[in-house]
Amino acid sequence: YLNDGKNLFEDWLAHQGVSWKVGETAARLIEDGTLPPFIVVGIDAPGAFRSMNYLPFPPGTGDGNFRPEAARWPGGGVDSYMERVVH
Numbered sequence: 001y002l003n004d005g006k007n008l009f010e011d012w013l014a015h016q017g018v019s020w021k022v023g024e025t026a027a028r029l030i031e032d033g034t035l036p037p038f039i040v041v042g043i044d045a046p047g048a049f050r051s052m053n054y055l056p057f058p059p060g061t062g063d064g065n066f067r068p069e070a071a072r073w074p075g076g077g078v079d080s081y082m083e084r085v086v087h
Helices: 021-029 047-054 068-072 080-087
Strands: none
Touching: none
């Protein structure tokens, strides 16, 4: 699963006009045997409000002052989320 689904595959859909080329990269890694066949799931982002979904603090503050509701997010907040992502 990858965030920012519009940025994954097609330049014309990408936020800044250049995609991450996930399809081409996945195909190359599968074709050369680096990885077994797999699928990529792109999770769409809500446009201008995307950072409200991804950041544990109000956009633009960035000084570590976490949003107070972060602990109630699915997964239990930043620490729980990162534990799940890493492990």
